[in-house]
Amino acid sequence: MRASDLLCSRPEGLYCPPGDFFIDPVRPVARALITHGHSDHARPGHRAVLATAETLDIMELRCGADFAGSKQAMRLGETISLNDVKVTFQPAGHVLGSAQICVEHRGMRIVASGDYKRQPDATCAPFIPIPCDVFITEATFGLPVFRHPHPADEIARLLKSVEQFPERTHLVGAYALGKAQRVISLLRQAGYERTIYIHGALTKLCDYYQSRGIELGDLQPATVEAGGKEDFAGEIVVGPPAAFSDRWARRFPDPVACFASGWMRIRQRAKQRGVELPLIISDHSDWDELTETITETGAGEVWVTHGREEALVRWCELDGIAARPLHLVGYEDEGD
């Protein structure tokens, strides 16, 4: 069978005709398979949802208990059959609960990787390469300029700055799902034991991560109590990036704006956002990880989606791998 008969792009999202299901659809559908909990991939309103237990929990936390008609939890590594199509979820290393979805039918195997990364991450299971005929890869950082450094080095720069500017608050912008918990976890791994203050928008997810056994240490809400703004001098506060240009940020003394994101690789991006200390920490693969992963899967064909498709397609061509952009709409880079 042809690959495009097994998975094809529809306005609702990536569709499997023989299995009659969608992967990460952007509009409400009858049956949706969800790779991970970021809001551009995991939307409410589907009749039936199949995802990992963590992704289902996260969707419930973010969208309410009635986010779908019915839900079914998949274990990582487990295979089920949907109308004769074999479906397997394998870890993607992106955020807690994230999975690649491997779809197999009549000898044709396609892996929809969702968002993924190869760097070690204590807050989720590591990516497992799956040999396949067609590999569907993201391309959020699909340009040779994106080379993520070791996250430990980035955290070391943050801690050095905290030491250099003890009278200021370090405000670390990090998206609520995944990045925030990863930054906190990295700080703990670096031996930072002080209380870390968090914006209210992170509370539910941090609590959830901790309930799943991920160590985040002592977290407190970043609210001004009886004391004053100076209470936060020398402290680290983590919050969603949008909150920093908000009036919320005024409660901190002379804050150092930090932003944990793969986009921080580009100086102009940091400058435009008024970021003083960019932390290049990403939950997506960088260029080297993308190209190495494509090679590792042994896929003869690659479909490239959401991001900078053209460079990755070009790289595949140079490497003798058939490749084409897969035009799916509606995916932002919420996770980074």
Add this chain to the structure above:
Amino acid sequence: MRRFAELLDRLVLTPSRNGKLTLLTDYFRNVEDPDRGLALAAITGDLSIAAVKPAMLRTLVTERMDPVLFGYSYDYVGDLAETVSLVWPEPPGHHAANIRPTLADVVGALQSASRSDGPRVLARLLDRADISARYAIIKLVTGGLRIGVSARLAKQALADLGKVDVSEIEELWHGLTPPYADLFAWLEGKGPKPETAAKALFRPVMLANPVGDGDLERLDPADYAAEWKWDGIRVQAVCEGGIRRLYSRTGDDISPAFPDLVEAMTFEGVLDGELLVGDPQRETGTFSDLQQRLNRKTVSAKMLDRYPVFVRCYDLLQKGGEDVRALPFLERRARLENFVRRLDPARFDLSPLALFSDWPALEEMRSNPPHPVIEGVMLKRRDSAYLAGRPKGPWFKWKRDPFTVDAVLMYAQRGHGKRSSFYSDYTFGVWAGPEGAEELVPVGKAYFGFTDEELRQIDKFVRDNTIERFGPVRSVRADRSHGLVLEVAFEGLNRSTRHKSGVAMRFPRISRLRWDKPAGEADRIETLQALLDRTIDYSETETRIS
């Protein structure tokens, strides 16, 4: 090299002056010689490395990677140095940690490379560096770090490091050479103050305090001499043992940009004065004429002809071999008069004393100066010695009141650093067009002059009256019946072909919020145009004469 690269990365994104100083002093404290001295020289522009052209850089990188992929990358990043630093492929079998070069290794290799060898040496250095070090290396060889740190700020960081006054560093500076090991030793208390054997060094200048409320009531007018305050730039002209230097007031050597003036510096001594455009005997040009000559490395014959410069002298620090700074002002002044008389009258003249009997008379002179390029008066105590820095008491500057205009707030942009949660940069406009069809034309942008409380009020107004958002910028409602009127104070107007309104303000700031004033009653563009016509444009005068 890693620490230097990290310093550059942080400096470029740190908006506050204090933040930059902390980063610099920490660096100078923690990094050893000669790396820290070389970094200092790179920042102050005193490091000489043969330049590599952008085209060469592009060739080097496309020899190592697919040009199409490079093209995509460069299009996305937009900055060649940054793109190359990111995409540069690490050579095979490369093991990062153990062979990272120091800044001294890098500078040494670049300085000893021959012209033909340069690209190969650069490529080898890039092979051995990580991304941020590659960026720093490329910045070093393409010239101009552009990190928002002036030589003056770097010297202030040195002063902070050694807990000395910055004027001491400025005075020494031109006698020192990279990597400044003797300077650092002195600052850290490990060595004597470096000897200044070099000739024609900069002397720290004496600065005036603004006249504050009630200052004059306590002073006797008979103790003070007054001079006009000319609207040029403060310079120090030094000639010693055949060496001639023109310094800015912060001790930057600006001689190369003013060969016309330096040629006429045939004296032996140190003069303090105002650099102006024009011919002292005929006409003094405006600041916007002078700007044509500022911040240039070289200057064309046409520029020299069209915008000749001269110095209007107001003090003498050294006469021949004699340091006269300790003498009273009037005695220095008498020597200055004799001294200037012997100089080329097309390049040097004397700043005349303005005679006055009492403070009200001086106030009248300040408010109605006899020449458009005068921006106020200077007061100097007759017995004052020439002291470095800004001592309180001997010298005052008393500027004429600024111009003001009532303008309407049009756009607001989010600030940086401390102000990143505030809309704190304001673009304002005045009315133009026929009656009944008036529209606002932007005439300037200001981001200070208001109190913290006023900032909060304007921020609220912006959020409540936003019409559109463009990234960090919001347009706010501004029509005849609704809008916030800002009283904007400014020092002068320049003609501008870049702005739709045809005018550009100098030093605009918000002086008052006019919540009481209806937007429709704000000023019209004609008010500013009339002001523009009042100030004489030297270049036009010259055209009229010739």
